[in-house]
Amino acid sequence: MTKIKLSNVSKSYQIGTELVHALQNISLEIEEGEFLAIVGPSGSGKSTLLHMIGGLDTPTEGTIEVDGLDLGKQNDKKLSAYRSKKIGYIFQDFKLQAHLTAEENVGIPQLFYKGKTDRQPQAMLKKVDLANRLHHKPTELSGGQRQRVAIARALINKPDIIIADEPTGNLDSLTGKNIINLLKKIHKEEGITLIVVTHDQNIAKHADRIVEIKDGILKKKNNFKKFMN
């Protein structure tokens, strides 16, 4: 069942007098529960695509539908509700709030969530093996632990889609591997649609499908083996 449908999506920015085409005419369908990796060189438009799926940005042309909801037609309030309810964000640089504890960071999305959620920050931190780091601030945690906190934060509102932008980009290879395994486990356990932007082939190889973007244009849609070939 199609969860996300992108139809002829383009995104342009005006930088000074120059019009930059970040994405051009992208069409893509992502199935419910799919693990999709988006790869491509820096500046190719991967993150722009991710942000548009995540409701942080809107396309200049084309449509993005998530569960039939056309994101381009939603106002700010509805997009916020969409992010709160359906999306869990994981960033390369974790984006935790330095003055809050792990538990408080994980609990933040709940402040803005209107529906009911039975998830507790403690339980989420336990799920990512950080039950003993509830009251630690980000500066008291390692890089891998911080990313685990970010994952717990992404899961707290029981989202349908997890969007991860270079989740291992700031981590060493071993820690990165652990994070990939964790994401894979969560994907499997929760049946979440997982979209990961990455340079890391170790992540990409776990994906159900890989898409490559180059100069804002969607080049390939394949599984890892075909992609490597």
Added chain:
Amino acid sequence: MFLLAKKNLLAQKGRTILTTIGVAIGTASLLGILAFSNGLRAAVIESITSKGSLTQLTVRPKAGEAGFLRSFTQLSENSLKPEDLEKLAQINHVEATYPQINYENLSSLRVTLLGQSFQTDSMIFGLPFELLEEDIIRPEQITNESEEPYPAIISRRIIDLYNVTVAPTNSLPSFKEEDISGIEFIVLPGQSTFFPQLGSDGPSRKARIAGFSTKVDLVGITLPIDVVRQLNKEANPDYEEKYPKIFLEVDEERNVPIVAEQIESLGYISSSAQEEIQIFEQNFRIITVGLSMISLMILFVSGLTIANTFLSAVNERKEEIGILRAVGATRGHIQKIFLTEAALLGLIGGISGTIIAYIAGFAVDAIALASFPNVSNKPETLLIYDLPTIIGIIIFAVILSTFFAFIPATRAAHLKPLEALSE
């Protein structure tokens, strides 16, 4: 949301403390000024009401006052007459009348104080002592026995004048009321030390200080009206009673203006504590408003500091705003977080300001009262803090802080999530 706002403030301790100090200074100065206004107002009203209760009125003749010189030279043509007294007694809501008469002749007193005997001219006034009931210290001395000394009431203000001016400049001890109540002295009706040739010899009488009042005239002693009436008759068998003023007791406070209006329509002049308070309140309001404006300016400057602080905070906290937007915060949520922080600053600043005003107030009060002359109606405090004012000022500080943070909060709320995140 509240806890998040609290944590955000704690994360920026230095900035929070400085901004709070700004609000606290503004709040403290506003509260201090209002407390001083309250204290001053209470002291003045106390002073006014000590001259007569809020149900009392004083009536005088319209064409000139039967003052010191008129009485002294027996030219009290404009005094009120018994028929006036009758008219006044018939006014609706008037419950009692207390006429004042003067001894219409020269008189002097011989007093022995601090081992020194001296004689001085003095006016003698007569009043029904029912009017002075509250001021009589030794009611047991008020008897009808002709052998007993006359009970005399003297003005409280004359003791204050002596204590503040005469005693310190002449190295004399100051007096308290209890020190001199009960002291006996000689009344010499008809005799004068100033104008001996105008005087006449008459029998001397003993009198005794029975109390002190702010209702009685300053320059003389006040004896029971019947005593003065008798003295006048002894001096002048054709004596006709005249009243320089008449005190009226009205049934209820709210009827005082109605009675005053009727008195004016009958051609007399009236004055009352209520009227004095009204005039004082009118003038005092202008002063209070003026002083409050200065404090409001201080608070306004504190508000501008808050606005500036929050504007900088919005720039510095763009990424934080971006994260919150990414995890589902609406513009309204962002605005609410910043406004809650501002309200908290206002609340903490308001409470701190109240504490500062209290502590500083105690010190100012102690210093000011120590330098205040020791007079009978000396206020116990110059600063009166009342709970509604304190609560009102704290609420005002919260509202003001929130108001000045509104534009920065709105700016924060309208940041584009992606732009904020990429900061």
